Amino acid sequence: MTLGDNDPFELAAMTALRQDLHRHPELGFEEVRTSAIVAQWLEDAGIAVHRGLGQTGVVGTLQVGTGTRAIALRADMDALAMPELGDLPYGSTTPNTMHACGHDGHTVMLLAAARHLARSRNFSGTVHFIFQPAEEGRGGARAMLADGFLERFPIDAVYGLHNMPGLAPDEMAVVAGPQLASSDSWEVTFHGIGTHGAKPHLGRDAMTAAAHFLTALHTIVARRVDPLQPAVVSACAIGGGDFRALNVIPDDVRIGGTARAYAAGVRDQLETEIGQLAHGIATSFGITASYSFTRRIAPVINDASVTATALSAAARVTGRPVVTDFPPSTAGDDFAEFGARVPGCYVWLGNGPAVDGALHHNSRYDFNDDAILTGARYWTTLVEQELV
Secondary structure (H helix, E strand, O other): OOOEEEEEHHHHHHHHHHHHHOOOOOOOOHHHHHHOOOOOHHHOOOOEEEEEEEEEEEEEEEOOOOOOOEEEEHHHHOOOOOOOOOOOOOOOOOOOOOOOOOHHHHHHHHHHHHHHHHHHHHOOOOEEEEEOOOOOOHHHHHHHHHHHHHHHHOOOOOEEEEEOOOOOOEEEOOOEEEEEOOOEEEEEEOOOOOOOOOOOOOOHHHHHHHHHHHHHOOHHHHHHHHOOOOOOEEEEEEEEEOOOOOOOOOOOOEEEEEEEEOHHHHHHHHHHHHHHHHHHHHOOOOOEEEEEEEEOOOOOOOOOOHHHHHHHHHHHHHHHEEEEEOOEEEOOOOHHHHOOOOOOEEEEEOOOHHHOOOOOOOOOOOOOHHHHHHHHHHHHHHHHHOOO
């Protein structure tokens, strides 16, 4: 962990560390090894370390000068429960677990910037480096906030970064407004009266009701939501009956899926419309339906003022035009939990071409180590511009 004069961001060591983290991925709230490594690298740089927020979360704090502003920079650490099928010399050694979204790279870029800032100290104020667990749908940001992050580390702004295949490793996209959609789950169970498959008239057919529901589900976005408002409703799981008893119409059929939106009103509307549709179809078949809607992740909406600061830093770092018309994504990220409480900005950093279709959450995805320098320089420049 030494610094060479011609390697201010310790790129050789950081690249090796990134590949080590890729080799040893850990799922959300299980990042014991990863968080220990992060804490050690921060402590060795003289950064105050706070462990255990949100179970396995780590916060590094660096205060320099007399500046009164405080900001937070966030990186996620967790991997995904899926097999790695790519042929990498540093491929995952953990069965059915891999870094398929680049959180290993996010962790290393923020570490590189934190260590550099601890040495250069070219700012005045306080920066908190958030190494968050469990971004992939397990609620790590919410867990850190529930453990008192904002009370223990008051901040004026929060920043996030995510890699993006398709952009060059020295290219960034910074856009004000919606960036990522809300990510919510819903379930509907149709409760009928099971009967012999040869005598459907003696029962109440939940299976056919479910089929009608699935057909009508997509009319919510097509005919109920304002066409100028983006939204997604998808059914992703279904269960009912038994393939070992193909002469039995089941009592119950369960369906579940996801709902996505950017606007709070549309999010509310999706919750209402799915339930109304389920209950209406159930009534038409003379059966009942139970319905639940679980709000998991809020949309990521970039604050205009904070985004202007991020844009300035990105333009200075890349030396090329920053993409300012990058389309929002219907994916979700619980960075929204931080951004909903303080002004925030979430930016994209290129990961190079998606070789062999290896996009996020693909079994052949890999973070591009050529992006480490750009990411570390962006974080450093952002702090130096924000805290003067």
